[in-house]
Amino acid sequence: MLVVFCCIPYTHTVPFYLLFPSFFFGIVFILKNVRHLSKSFFLFCSIVLFLLFLRLTLLWSIRTFPLENPEQVLLTLQMPVGGFISYFVKDFILYIYPVVILLVGTLPLIKKIREHISDIASITIFFVLSLVINISTIAQDIPIDRYYYLLNNKESVTLYHSHFFENEYSVVNEENITVPEDKRNLILILMESMENWPRELIPELYQLAEQNISFSNNGTFSGSFDIAGSINTMSSTISKTTGTPYIQAKITQDTISWAKMSHIVSIYDVLKKDGYKNIFLQGSNASFARTNVFLENHGIDKLFEKENLLDFVNMAEKFKVFDFNPGFYDQTLYSIAQNILDTLSSSRPFSLTLSTIDTHYPYGFYDARCLEKPLSDSEEDLFKATLKCASRQIYEFVNWVNQQKFGTNTEIVILGDHLFMGHLLTQNRTRSWINIFINASKIPNQTKNRLFTSVDFAPTILESLGYSIKNHRYGFGVSLYSQEKTLLEKYGYSSLNSELNSLSKSKEYNDLLR
Numbered sequence: 001m002l003v004v005f006c007c008i009p010y011t012h013t014v015p016f017y018l019l020f021p022s023f024f025f026g027i028v029f030i031l032k033n034v035r036h037l038s039k040s041f042f043l044f045c046s047i048v049l050f051l052l053f054l055r056l057t058l059l060w061s062i063r064t065f066p067l068e069n070p071e072q073v074l075l076t077l078q079m080p081v082g083g084f085i086s087y088f089v090k091d092f093i094l095y096i097y098p099v100v101i102l103l104v105g106t107l108p109l110i111k112k113i114r115e116h117i118s119d120i121a122s123i124t125i126f127f128v129l130s131l132v133i134n135i136s137t138i139a140q141d142i143p144i145d146r147y148y149y150l151l152n153n154k155e156s157v158t159l160y161h162s163h164f165f166e167n168e169y170s171v172v173n174e175e176n177i178t179v180p181e182d183k184r185n186l187i188l189i190l191m192e193s194m195e196n197w198p199r200e201l202i203p204e205l206y207q208l209a210e211q212n213i214s215f216s217n218n219g220t221f222s223g224s225f226d227i228a229g230s231i232n233t234m235s236s237t238i239s240k241t242t243g244t245p246y247i248q249a250k251i252t253q254d255t256i257s258w259a260k261m262s263h264i265v266s267i268y269d270v271l272k273k274d275g276y277k278n279i280f281l282q283g284s285n286a287s288f289a290r291t292n293v294f295l296e297n298h299g300i301d302k303l304f305e306k307e308n309l310l311d312f313v314n315m316a317e318k319f320k321v322f323d324f325n326p327g328f329y330d331q332t333l334y335s336i337a338q339n340i341l342d343t344l345s346s347s348r349p350f351s352l353t354l355s356t357i358d359t360h361y362p363y364g365f366y367d368a369r370c371l372e373k374p375l376s377d378s379e380e381d382l383f384k385a386t387l388k389c390a391s392r393q394i395y396e397f398v399n400w401v402n403q404q405k406f407g408t409n410t411e412i413v414i415l416g417d418h419l420f421m422g423h424l425l426t427q428n429r430t431r432s433w434i435n436i437f438i439n440a441s442k443i444p445n446q447t448k449n450r451l452f453t454s455v456d457f458a459p460t461i462l463e464s465l466g467y468s469i470k471n472h473r474y475g476f477g478v479s480l481y482s483q484e485k486t487l488l489e490k491y492g493y494s495s496l497n498s499e500l501n502s503l504s505k506s507k508e509y510n511d512l513l514r
Contacts, residue, residue: 045110047123051130052103056096058134062141064091064362066421070146091362162506164499168487169508170473172243172265179274180466184441185410186271186351187341187401188461189394190237192359194416195433196222197425201387204395205434208414213437215447215460215480223432225493226419228500230454233355234291236418239454240461241266241298243475244512247503261294263512264475267458268299270467271351277301277344281337282355283309283328309336329367330358330390334397346406359383359390361422383424398438412438413461418454440464444481451488452480453496 067073138144170176199206199221209221216222229245230236238246242264268278279302286292286305295303306327328336337354344350358365363379364386371392374385394414401407416433420426435457441464459474463481472482480486487496503509 041110044123045107048110048126049100049103051127052099053096055130055134056099057092058137060092060095062137063095063423064088067142070143073147158505159507159510160505162503162508165503165506165508168476169244170471170475172270172474174273176470177270177462178468180441180468182441182466183274183276183349184465185349185406186276186461186465187410187412188351188353189397189412189414190233190240190353190355190417191390191394191414191434192233192356192417193361193420193422193433194356194359194390194414195419195431196220196429197387198429201384201425202391204391205414205436208395208398208438209434209436213440213444213447213464215435215444215450215452217432217449217451219448221434222430223416223435224452224454224456225432225488227453227455227488227493228497229503231418232421233417234294236454237291237355238294240415240417240457241268243455243458243477245455245476245500245503247500247509261513262297263514264298266298267462268295268351270299270462271349272299272301275349277348277350278353279304279340279344279350280353280355281333281340282306282357283330283333284355284357285327304336304340327357329365329369330356330393331367331369333357334393337397338400341401341404341406344406355417356390358386359420361420363422363424380424383422402439408439411440411465412436413464414438415457437464441466442481445483447480450480450486452478452486453488456480456486 061067065073194202194205206221214221214223217224226236227245229247230239235246238244238261242261244261244264272278278300280295280300281304282291284306286295286303286307292303292305309328333354333356337352341352344352358367363383366374366382366386367389370385370389372385372388374381398412401410401412404410414434414436416435419431419433455475455477456479457477459469459472459477459479460481462474463469463472463479469479472479472484476487478484478486490496491499
């Protein structure tokens with residue numbers, strides 16, 4: 001039994017056809033001996049099954065979620081999770097079934113062992129060993145002390161005046177922004193977990209970066225690092241479009257009011273005031289993390305997401321209602337985007353933001369329609385194929401836009417939303433999420449050896465469209481078109497994260513979110 005317990009991480013590499021004989025042998029054993037098996041045997045098996053379930057849940061959670069990052073986990077738990085619940089339920093079932101099959105196959109061995117050990121002794125030994133192993137795993141992989149601190153100090157914290165906020169936050173208003181005479185269209189693509197993966201996995205994205213503008217922290221295809229308040233899709237979207245990080249602040253439990261962020265100005269607010277029609281398109285449910293609340297209160301005229309897209313898409317071909325994936329595949333999303341762009345009026349400037357999902361952790365949502373086929377059914381090969389497919393798809397979409405009449409007056413900005421939260425392919429390299437500016441209105445003086453974060457892209461996007469911003473500052477962001485130091489260049493990574501996390505106790509920051 002202890003062997004089964006310790007071998008849990010390796011059972012998923014064993015093909016089902018090798019596990020099935022063990023399962024069949026166990027079932028035959030039960031059917032032949034069911035009348036002769038004692039109640040204590042079934043009780044012992046039930047206890048073992050329960051302890052195995054706890055062990056499986058722990059290992060699956062560590063494998064699937066970024067439990068090493070308490071701020072990210074707690075922030076996500078505060079928000080609705082949309083269609084992701086069904087996906088994670090499916091993934092958990094697929095994770096545990098090999099162990100259950102193996103357990104059934106070991107029932108004859110369990111019975112033999114118990115003939116030589118008393119019930120109390122066997123249960124006690126197994127319980128103590130499982131407890132020690134689980135505690136050891138938790139201590140190694142999960143910062144319990146940090147979770148305890150965040151959960152127990154949130155409501156008791158006294159708000160204080162923040163010198164960091166006072167010195168570094170720039171209020172956005174009409175007086176600080178000069179509108180360009182020629183207004184250009186904007187297509188902003190927020191690519192899920194798209195970072196500087198090896199070139200062989202995203203060759204088209206490397207090509208786009210080399211042929212256009214891409215800001216880098218060194219001389220290669222690299223971009224920005226995650227900072228506090230910009231670590232998941234919702235917080236990074238807010239940071240990139242408002243110049244303000246989304247910190248877990250001391251606020252009321254009314255997450256709807258929180259998500260409105262009424263005192264913050266987004267780039268969509270600026271564009272709408274200047275006559276733009278702003279459209280946001282994503283294949284997943286926009287209620288996830290209150291994304292819909294934020295967007296609808298910050299300049300988005302039309303939000304297309306999973307729920308209202310069902311009316312416009314051929315269900316039989318494009319989407320399965322009872323599929324466990326949390327939304328439309330990106331291939332469908334790009335097709336819908338093309339249809340939307342074809343209908344937009346040429347007399348009015350527009351912005352279209354696409355938020356992709358195929359490359360979401362833990363190992364992506366592989367679309368069987370992709371030309372790039374995985375070498376095997378392993379999680380790593382599926383994810384590699386998904387990355388290759390995502391790179392080709394966005395390259396083809398960019399080419400399509402450039403061939404349209406509106407293409408010459410349209411800027412395309414491609415941003416990774418945040419670093420990949422899973423553990424696949426993340427070793428032995430300096431990780432950063434990507435940025436590419438295509439057909440921008442002007443060329444920056446310096447694109448290499450810059451240190452920047454999500455908050456710097458709100459002013460950078462506006463200035464790339466031709467806007468002028470006083471002191472090139474927008475919220476906590478600094479335009480990369482300027483020579484001004486960004487907060488990351490000014491403070492360094494550790495100090496900046498510390499200052500940003502301290503905003504949760506800042507009176508000014510909490511007032512900003514209300």
